[in-house]
Each structure stands twice: as structure tokens, then as C-alpha cells.
Amino acid sequence: MFYYEKKLQYPVRVSTCNPMLAKFLIEQYGGADGELAAALRYMNQRYSIPNKVIGLLNDIAMEEFSHLEMIATMVYKLTKDATPEQIKAAGIADHYVDHDRALFYHNAAGVPFTATYIQAKGDPIADLYEDIAAEEKARATYQWIIDLSDDPDLNDGLKFLREREVVHSQRFREAVEILKEEQGKKKFF
Amino acid sequence: MFSQFRYWKPYISPFDPCKPIRVKSYSTPPQLFMGFQPPGLPQFQTPHQALMHGTLWPALFSPYPDPKKGVKPND
Numbered sequence: 001m002f003y004y005e006k007k008l009q010y011p012v013r014v015s016t017c018n019p020m021l022a023k024f025l026i027e028q029y030g031g032a033d034g035e036l037a038a039a040l041r042y043m044n045q046r047y048s049i050p051n052k053v054i055g056l057l058n059d060i061a062m063e064e065f066s067h068l069e070m071i072a073t074m075v076y077k078l079t080k081d082a083t084p085e086q087i088k089a090a091g092i093a094d095h096y097v098d099h100d101r102a103l104f105y106h107n108a109a110g111v112p113f114t115a116t117y118i119q120a121k122g123d124p125i126a127d128l129y130e131d132i133a134a135e136e137k138a139r140a141t142y143q144w145i146i147d148l149s150d151d152p153d154l155n156d157g158l159k160f161l162r163e164r165e166v167v168h169s170q171r172f173r174e175a176v177e178i179l180k181e182e183q184g185k186k187k188f189f
Numbered sequence: 190m191f192s193q194f195r196y197w198k199p200y201i202s203p204f205d206p207c208k209p210i211r212v213k214s215y216s217t218p219p220q221l222f223m224g225f226q227p228p229g230l231p232q233f234q235t236p237h238q239a240l241m242h243g244t245l246w247p248a249l250f251s252p253y254p255d256p257k258k259g260v261k262p263n264d
Contacts, residue, residue: 010240143216143253159253163243166251170220177225 009066010160013153014077019090021154022078023108024145026095028071028161030105030113033137035071039064041118041134045127048120053128053175060168067161074154075103128176135169191222194255214258218251 028034042061046054079092079101087096094110105113121127142162146155194214201209230246233239242250 010243139216139218146253160241160243162253163249163251166218166220167244167249169218170223170226170249173220173223174225 008070008073009063010070010157012070012073012077012157014074014151015153016151017078017082017086018151019079019082019086019092021149021151022075023090023092023095024148025071025075025078026103026106027108027141027145028138029068029075029103031107031141032117033134033141034107034113035064035068035138036105036113037117038134038138039068040115041120042131044118045120045131048122049124049127050179052178053124056171056175057131060171063164063168067164070157070161072103074157124179125176128172128179132169132172132176135165135172139165139169191217191219193217193219193251194257214255216251216253216255219249223248 030036039061042057042064046057046061049057079087082090082101084093084096087093095104098104107113119127119130121130139162142158142165146158146162149155149158193216195217196212196214198211199209199213201211226246226249230248232245233242233247239245244250
């Protein structure tokens with residue numbers, strides 16, 4: 001069951017009307033290493049992972065949904081008032097043809113989201129290593145978007161999201177350490 | 190203290206079409222080195238600071254882009 005708090009995890013500000021940034025940001029919305037893929041991956045893996053780390057996967061999945069919401073807000077703000085001319089100039093006319101100004105789960109190249117982006121292998125180590133890799137890839141994606149964006153307010157939000165990937169990666173690495181510990185074994189020193 | 194970025198010099202061909210980038214870098218954020226987070230790690234002074242950094246602990250903060258970008262090693 002979900003409780004919804006009607007505010008964003010971190011304030012989203014966009015200072016310039018630059019719809020082309022929306023094209024880059026949509027990678028984190030419906031891309032392979034995006035927030036949707038992350039949230040669905042963890043919320044699904046959580047069922048078959050050892051008890052000790054279920055809570056971690058659950059909490060991080062919830063936070064990924066909050067990030068998805070932030071990305072959606074950024075994309076929406078960048079496109080909601082764009083004229084067809086601006087949309088053409090920004091290179092997102094192919095999106096407009098199919099979706100108007102609505103958001104859609106696809107990546108920066110327009111490839112629709114697919115469940116094949118995520119995996120649940122059932123092996124806890126394999127799954128957690130995938131999660132660590134996913135966080136590092138999302139971190140890198142944020143870096144490349146920051147490189148392309150010249151909007152300081154937007155970059156502020158993106159730097160926050162990048163830092164959260166760092167923290168999540170740290171937590172998944174700790175989860176691996178927890179599962180590596182030999183349980184119930186008598187220790188001799 | 191570990192450094193948050195690594196630098197390397199790629200091979201530059203005399204026939205490269207674009208102006209070469211002589212030094213390339215990549216990010217090496219703190220989670221690569223921390224292992225289990227030690228208990229009692231110092232936190233940011235105020236909740237607002239922590240929010241703006243995206244983490245409670247300065248030791249887990251990773252800047253981007255490289256704040257030293259464009260600064261010569263001796264500066």
C-alpha cells in the first residue's frame with residue numbers, strides 16, 4: 001500500500017525554455033538505465049531476496065519513483081508551452097507527432113520502454129550486482145545529461161539525482177556484504 | 190583522502206579530424222572506496238545543507254562536474 005505525499009523529493013526549477021533538454025531527460029524516464037527501470041527492478045526483486053535486504057530494495061524502489069516524478073516534472077516544464085516551431089527546432093517533432101506534449105516512456109532515441117531492460121535472476125548476488133551496475137549506469141547518464149545541459153537550475157536538480165545514485169550504489173554494496181557474512185557460524189580468532 | 194576523479198592521456202594521432210582532448214577524466218565516487226559505512230560518520234550541519242547535497246554525510250558527497258576541471262595541477 002502506498003501513501004502519497006503531494007510534493008517533490010527535491011525542488012525542480014527550470015530557468016530557460018529549452019525543449020531540447022527534454023529530449024535528453026526522457027532517457028532517465030523511459031530508458032534502459034532510467035528511473036522507471038530502476039523502480040520496477042527493485043520492487044520486483046524484493047520478493048525473492050533474503051529477508052535482511054528486502055527493506056532496502058523496497059525503500060530504494062520507492063525513492064526511484066520519487067525521482068521518476070522529478071524527471072517527469074522537468075520534462076513537462078520544458079515542453080508544456082513550446083510552440084510547434086520550437087518543438088521542430090528542438091528535434092522532438094517525431095515525439096509531438098505521436099504524443100503531442102504528453103510524456104511517454106521511451107528513451108532519448110524514441111525507443112519505447114521494455115521489460116527486457118530489467119532482470120530478476122533469483123540469485124541474490126546476481127541481482128544485487130545488477131542493481132549496483134544499474135546505479136552506476138544511471139549516475140553516468142546523469143553526468144552526460146549535465147554535460148549537455150546549460151541550465152543551472154535544472155543542473156542543480158540533476159546533481160541531486162546523481163548523488164542519490166551514489167548513495168544507492170553504496171547501500172547495494174553494503175547489502176552484498178550483509179549477504180556474504182556467514183550466518184550462525186562459530187567464529188574463532 | 191581519495192580523489193573523486195581519475196585522469197588519463199589518450200593517444201593523439203596527427204590525422205585526428207577534431208581538436209584533440211589531451212587529458213580525459215572519469216568519476217571515481219566515494220562508494221567505490223567506503224566498504225561498509227562506518228558508524229558515527231559526521232553529518233552536514235543543517236538539514237538544508239544535507240538536502241542540497243543529496244546526502245546526509247559529506248563523506249558520501251560526489252561533485253560533478255569536476256570542480257578542478259581546467260585547473261592546472263600546480264594551481
